[in-house]
Every structure is written in C-alpha cells, then in structure tokens.
Amino acid sequence: MRVLTRAELNRSLLARNLLLERATLDPVSATEHLVGLQAQEPQEPYVGLFSRVADFDPAAASTLLESRELVRTLMMRRTIHLLSAADCLGLRALHQPMLEQRMRSVLRARLVGVDEEELRAAGTPLFEGDPRQLADAGRALADRWPNAAARDLGDALSSLVPLVQVPPRGLWRQAGPARNTTIATWLGRDAPTTTDTGEIDAEALVIRYLRAYGPAASADVRAWSGLARLPAAIKNLAPDLVTYRDERGRTLLDVPDGILPDPDTPAPSRFLPAFDNAVLGYDDRSRIIDDEHKGLSVAGARYLLVDGRVRGTWTTRTDDETTVLVISPLSGLTRAEAGDDVESEGHLLLGMLTDGVGEHRIEWAA
Structure with a gap:
C-alpha cells in the first residue's frame, strides 16, 4: 500500500480545499464544495471564502444570505456552519441524531424532567412566527418547566428543532443578535426527517468530504462531521475507493480521481479565519x-x-x-x-x- 508523506497530504489538502489556487467559483458553489464553512463567529466565513475564491466580493456574498441561497445553521459537530440552502435541507436528517446526542451530553443533567418530544412540540411554533433568540424561546416555556433554566431550554431547542439564524446576523460588516426561525419557514420546505427520501446520505457525505479534504482516515471523517455511524457507509464504499497509508500507519481512504499534487508544488501564503475546517477537519491534523x-x-x-x-x-x-x-x-x-x-x-x-x-x-x- 502506497505511503503518502505529510508533504503529499498537505498539498492534496491545499488543492482540494481551494487553498493552492483560488477557484473561479461563485460563493454558493465554493461553500458546497467545502461542505460548509464553520461560522459561529459571523464574519469569519468571509475570510475563508476570500482565501479560496477568485475576485471574491464579500458584499455580494452577503446578499446570498438575504436571498436565502446561503444559510447559517447547526450542522457538523453541532457547530454553526454557513451552508447552501440545498445542503441545509439535504444534510439535516443525517446529522439530526448527532445533534440531539451532543445536546444530551451537555444538557441531560440540567433538563431533568423535561421530555424532549414535549419540548420539541412546544418550542417549534415559537420559531414559526417572528424570528427569536433561543433564550427568549426558553423564557416563553419557563412556566412549563420551572426547574430548567431558560438558556438550557433554548439550547436544547437549537438541536431539537431544525432552525436557521436569520439576517442581519452574518451579513457583511453588520452585527445582529442570533435570531432563529425554522428551516421550513425560511426556505419554504421542511428539512427531511430521514435519509431515505433521496437526500444526502452517509455515503454521499463521505465522498464529498474526500473530494474536499482527502485522502483521509475514517477517524478524520468522524472528527470533521461529528457522526459516529459511518463504518457501514465506508464499508459499502470500500470497493469504489482507493487506499493509502500515512506515515503514522493509518489507512487513508480516497476517491479514485482524487488530486495528489507533487509535494514540491509551491504553496502561496493564505490567511485562514477562526475555526476553519482546513485545520479542524481532521482527527490527525499534522498535515497542516x-x-x-x-x-x-x-x-x-x-x-x-x-x-x-x-x-x-x-x-x-x-x-x-x-x-x-x-x-x-x-x-x-x-x-x-x-x-x-x-x-x-x-x-x-x-x-x-x-x-x-x-x-x-x-x-x-x-
């Protein structure tokens, strides 16, 4: 099995992540190629796109949030990501179990006596009207669950209810509170609740990850996505993937046509924003x-x-x-x-x- 050096993996990451050469892509296409940009700091994705997209105009990209072609929502690793509307809808069902499990790991001890399904049912209508902050929704439900803090009820609702953060949050050079509405209200259709409806499944997600971040180990895919239920998908994909090893002996997966530039290819300097997935998107980050x-x-x-x-x-x-x-x-x-x-x-x-x-x-x- 071919061993890929750290330098080879570095240049592959740069090329696939649009950091070796700026791409002639529009912001939506670039965001979809990257399978989103982490965005809990609202202005940071603009730097991420600037470093990857030729002739990038942040003001024009900002209008895509207003036109609802880009959205801010919880997704990979239960963190806010900037995603295309299509990926927001297509990825939610796959990530929903992880979002709820990570929510429980943080909040279970603070939400004793709170039934998740009752909270979901009571909380969803609160976001279907005027957008509101999570804590405001929690306060609206405080009488029903007086032993739970409003902020914890709101935090739970961020995972239980498919939400997006609405402008002016995230607009270029603007500030605004994190006000939320449902995906269905904002995009005009419900996010599917299962992955058997033709939406993005685990196998498709693994392929997209490898095209933007590979070659990579299964642990890297898990670290990037937050998803634990990937072994079956990887096993199904195995006949169609190629494999390598890294210098640490890990098995790396890749798509057959994955880019592997010469490790001596000159790499331009680039400025990355906070929480950029080029760094966070791996269990073993030594390639970068x-x-x-x-x-x-x-x-x-x-x-x-x-x-x-x-x-x-x-x-x-x-x-x-x-x-x-x-x-x-x-x-x-x-x-x-x-x-x-x-x-x-x-x-x-x-x-x-x-x-x-x-x-x-x-x-x-x-």
Whole structure:
C-alpha cells in the first residue's frame, strides 16, 4: 500500500480545499464544495471564502444570505456552519441524531424532567412566527418547566428543532443578535426527517468530504462531521475507493480521481479565519499544523499558512483610522523566511476587510 508523506497530504489538502489556487467559483458553489464553512463567529466565513475564491466580493456574498441561497445553521459537530440552502435541507436528517446526542451530553443533567418530544412540540411554533433568540424561546416555556433554566431550554431547542439564524446576523460588516426561525419557514420546505427520501446520505457525505479534504482516515471523517455511524457507509464504499497509508500507519481512504499534487508544488501564503475546517477537519491534523499548536483553535486563533502549513496567527486592530494586520509568528518563523508573499497576501486581505477604504498596514509581533 502506497505511503503518502505529510508533504503529499498537505498539498492534496491545499488543492482540494481551494487553498493552492483560488477557484473561479461563485460563493454558493465554493461553500458546497467545502461542505460548509464553520461560522459561529459571523464574519469569519468571509475570510475563508476570500482565501479560496477568485475576485471574491464579500458584499455580494452577503446578499446570498438575504436571498436565502446561503444559510447559517447547526450542522457538523453541532457547530454553526454557513451552508447552501440545498445542503441545509439535504444534510439535516443525517446529522439530526448527532445533534440531539451532543445536546444530551451537555444538557441531560440540567433538563431533568423535561421530555424532549414535549419540548420539541412546544418550542417549534415559537420559531414559526417572528424570528427569536433561543433564550427568549426558553423564557416563553419557563412556566412549563420551572426547574430548567431558560438558556438550557433554548439550547436544547437549537438541536431539537431544525432552525436557521436569520439576517442581519452574518451579513457583511453588520452585527445582529442570533435570531432563529425554522428551516421550513425560511426556505419554504421542511428539512427531511430521514435519509431515505433521496437526500444526502452517509455515503454521499463521505465522498464529498474526500473530494474536499482527502485522502483521509475514517477517524478524520468522524472528527470533521461529528457522526459516529459511518463504518457501514465506508464499508459499502470500500470497493469504489482507493487506499493509502500515512506515515503514522493509518489507512487513508480516497476517491479514485482524487488530486495528489507533487509535494514540491509551491504553496502561496493564505490567511485562514477562526475555526476553519482546513485545520479542524481532521482527527490527525499534522498535515497542516504541528501538534504543539493545534490547541490554539480552541481559542479561535486565526491562522497564517506559509508554504502550506500553519506558521503564525493573525488579528486586526484599529489605530486611529488605520487598520492594522498583526501577524504573530509560530514555529520559529521569521519575517525574512515568510518573504514578500505573506505581506502581499496580507494587503489583499486588508483591502477586503476594509472594503478598500482608509489606510492600513501590517505589523509583525515580536
């Protein structure tokens, strides 16, 4: 069995995740290719798309939330993702058991005496009218379950009821509360409750993951999706997949036509947003980040890729009317080693973040 080096896996990830070369895709198509972008920080997906899509216009992408072609909803790993409307509808049934199980693991001890089906039935109508925040829905039900905190009732409803967060939440350069309505109300049709209705099943999801993130181990697919019931799907797919091993001895799965670029292919510098799935989408993240730094994602660090690997973090601040991009090197990265490519890409990012208005500069932290 062919062994793929870490460098080969890195270039494959970059190519398939649209980070080796920006793609000429519209934001909906790019989002579908990536099977969503993690989006609990509302503005972060714009950076993720900017780093992957040629001639990306964040304002135009923002209008897709208003036209309901893109939506914000709980999905993989029970985290908010930016998804196409089609994927929101197609993926919900597959992820529903996981969403409920993860909700129980967090809230079971705090919702003693609360029947899930009764809560679902009582909570669903609350979101079918005007969009509302989860805690507001919880407060509306407080008299019925007085021993449960409103925030916990609302948190449970976020998994029990298929919801989307509505604008202005998530619009470009706008802020807004996390107000929710049902998928059916927002998109005009119910999300299927089972995967036997022609919607996206586990096998289709595995194939899509491999096309955007592979080659990968079954543990990587599980870490990315949060789904535990994948062995049967992978077994069914096995005759149509190719297999490799990584340098740690794990079996890697891949689609037969999966891209495997030359490991010496030059990789441009890229700025990734917080919680980007290029980093979070694996159980073993060593193809893109050193083990000593992988915990930074918990704090919502934004990553700088140099030669395809995480070599720094970044943030922005405003000094008077100047927007400053602050780069903090990791793994011994020096400004000289980073080269001009980092600053060129950084100025492009600043132009996007500021809509091309005002002064900006780059600063390297000590």
